[in-house]
Amino acid sequence: GESVGLHLPTLSVQEGDNSIINCAYSNSASDYFIWYKQESGKGPQFIIDIRSNMDKRQGQRVTVLLNKTVKHLSLQIAATQPGDSAVYFCAEITCSSGNTPLVFGKGTRLSVIA
Amino acid sequence: EPEVTQTPSHQVTQMGQEVILRCVPISNHLYFYWYRQILGQKVEFLVSFYNNEISEKSEIFDDQFSVERPDGSNFTLKIRSTKLEDSAMYFCASSRTTTGLNTEAFFGQGTRLTVV
Numbered sequence: 686g687e688s689v690g691l692h693l694p695t696l697s698v699q700e701g702d703n704s705i706i707n708c709a710y711s712n713s714a715s716d717y718f719i720w721y722k723q724e725s726g727k728g729p730q731f732i733i734d735i736r737s738n739m740d741k742r743q744g745q746r747v748t749v750l751l752n753k754t755v756k757h758l759s760l761q762i763a764a765t766q767p768g769d770s771a772v773y774f775c776a777e778i779t780c781s782s783g784n785t786p787l788v789f790g791k792g793t794r795l796s797v798i799a
Numbered sequence: 800e801p802e803v804t805q806t807p808s809h810q811v812t813q814m815g816q817e818v819i820l821r822c823v824p825i826s827n828h829l830y831f832y833w834y835r836q837i838l839g840q841k842v843e844f845l846v847s848f849y850n851n852e853i854s855e856k857s858e859i860f861d862d863q864f865s866v867e868r869p870d871g872s873n874f875t876l877k878i879r880s881t882k883l884e885d886s887a888m889y890f891c892a893s894s895r896t897t898t899g900l901n902t903e904a905f906f907g908q909g910t911r912l913t914v915v
């Protein structure tokens with residue numbers, strides 16, 4: 686079936702370095718993607734989103750890249766800080782199908798080493 | 800800053816018992832959702848609710864589950880006869896309009912349900 690998944694379950698990064706978290710999706714009809722951050726004991730928190738007609742979008746210290754050719758999404762975090770330690774989920778929606786629910790990937794745990 | 804609140808934070812129940820998980824969505828939001836996350840796994844969609852009716856539900860949301868908006872502020876998830884495999888974190892979310900382009904879903908802190 687169609688799914689959203691992640692390449693790596695864990696990622697350890699030195700404080701100050703850049704982090705790259707990857708996500709693969711298989712539904713070619715997906716037209717909207719979101720990255721969520723989930724800290725321990727908390728619900729998912731929106732980080733950044735991107736439409737399928739874009740290939741890059743930048744926020745504060747975060748950049749999302751979308752490669753529709755290979756159905757790949759990535760989240761780049763610049764100058765990673767200890768507060769960035771969390772599980773990161775990509776999620777997709779097919780807006781053309783109406784009010785579709787978020788489909789989450791399994792998550793990547795980011796650990797920042799001080 | 801407005802937030803989605805959920806109670807209780809942790810619910811322990813015996814297998815076969817009924818549980819009600821409660822959520823207070825953000826006040827001007829119109830769309831409400833329940834998701835669950837089994838320990839170590841991804842967040843899974845259960846149900847979406849709009850205009851006092853279910854708009855979409857997943858295969859997980861079987862006859863044992865029901866949702867209700869009993870008043871203008873609460874949104875509840877009921878599990879009639881809990882099973883061990885219902886143990887998970889349950890997240891409530893709400894959005895101002897349909898989730899999609901430029902419409903963020905806000906999540907609550909979650910209720911941890913433990914079925915013993």
